Amino acid sequence: xxxxxxxxxxxxxxxxxxxxxxxxxxxxxxxxxxxxxxxxxxxxxxxxxxxxxxxxxxxxxxxxxxxxxxxxxxxxxxxxxxxxxxxxxxxxxxxxxxxxxxxxxxxxxxxxxxxxxxxx
Amino acid sequence: xxxxxxxxxxxxxxxxxxxxxxxxxxxxxxxxxxxxxxxxxxxxxxxxxxxxxxxxxxxxxxxxxxxxxxxxxxxxxxxxxxxxxxxxxxxxxxxxxxxxxxxxxx
Numbered sequence: 001x002x003x004x005x006x007x008x009x010x011x012x013x014x015x016x017x018x019x020x021x022x023x024x025x026x027x028x029x030x031x032x033x034x035x036x037x038x039x040x041x042x043x044x045x046x047x048x049x050x051x052x053x054x055x056x057x058x059x060x061x062x063x064x065x066x067x068x069x070x071x072x073x074x075x076x077x078x079x080x081x082x083x084x085x086x087x088x089x090x091x092x093x094x095x096x097x098x099x100x101x102x103x104x105x106x107x108x109x110x111x112x113x114x115x116x117x118x119x120x
Numbered sequence: 121x122x123x124x125x126x127x128x129x130x131x132x133x134x135x136x137x138x139x140x141x142x143x144x145x146x147x148x149x150x151x152x153x154x155x156x157x158x159x160x161x162x163x164x165x166x167x168x169x170x171x172x173x174x175x176x177x178x179x180x181x182x183x184x185x186x187x188x189x190x191x192x193x194x195x196x197x198x199x200x201x202x203x204x205x206x207x208x209x210x211x212x213x214x215x216x217x218x219x220x221x222x223x224x225x226x
Contacts, residue, residue, distance in 0.1 A: 035215070037163075037217075044204075044206065044217060044218075044219050044220045045155070045157075045163060045206050045208075045217040045220070046217065047208070047214060047215045047216055047217055050213070050215060059213035059214070059215070060213075060214075061214045062214070095162055095163070100168075104151070104210070105210040105215055106151070106153045106165065106168045106208075106210050107153070107155070107163070107165060107208075107210075108165050108168075108174065109165075110162040110163055110164070110165075111162065112162050113162055
């Protein structure tokens with residue numbers, strides 16, 4: 001059974017940093033791309049970033065490039081999202097999602113999300 | 121950019137729902153997915169490649185379309201189908217989502 005467990009969310013002041021983690025199990029992690037999607041309270045889904053199975057290719061939404069960094073540790077079956085220079089508008093639930101194989105970035109399984117609140 | 125219409129669809133159980141997703145550029149390989157999200161839950165993949173049901177998706181759900189115009193149809197709404205539906209193109213980064221269509225009970 002595929003399981004994705006996000007952690008690392010919490011309350012952070014504007015300008016602060018957080019590192020989100022997503023522990024994956026139930027599938028061969030190093031064969032699948034992975035994605036982060038966020039959802040502000042009461043709003044729709046926003047794609048944030050994806051990373052290829054090997055970690056060699058990363059994709060970002062332009063508005064977040066330079067502040068957020070996606071990475072993965074295939075030896076530990078874990079996906080990361082480093083959030084820097086956080087702003088109030090980054091307040092959201094952050095979901096990690098498993099993608100299909102190769103360059104097929106459909107999100108076929110989702111974690112339950114971790115809430116990031118940016119506030120002073 | 122993906123646009124979805126209508127923003128809200130008010131229907132009764134047993135009725136047919138037709139949701140539209142329009143892309144500003146052609147989506148190659150029909151890399152278009154639909155997701156369902158219920159309150160307090162993570163999204164769930166319903167359809168991919170425009171018309172292929174994901175594992176566990178009931179056959180009352182169907183997807184169609186190509187290039188820039190896509191449709192999700194629910195033939196007979198069940199109580200558990202009242203939710204928000206998002207389309208997403210996963211052809212070219214950024215892998216954008218549409219703003220969603222809320223299907224609520226009339």
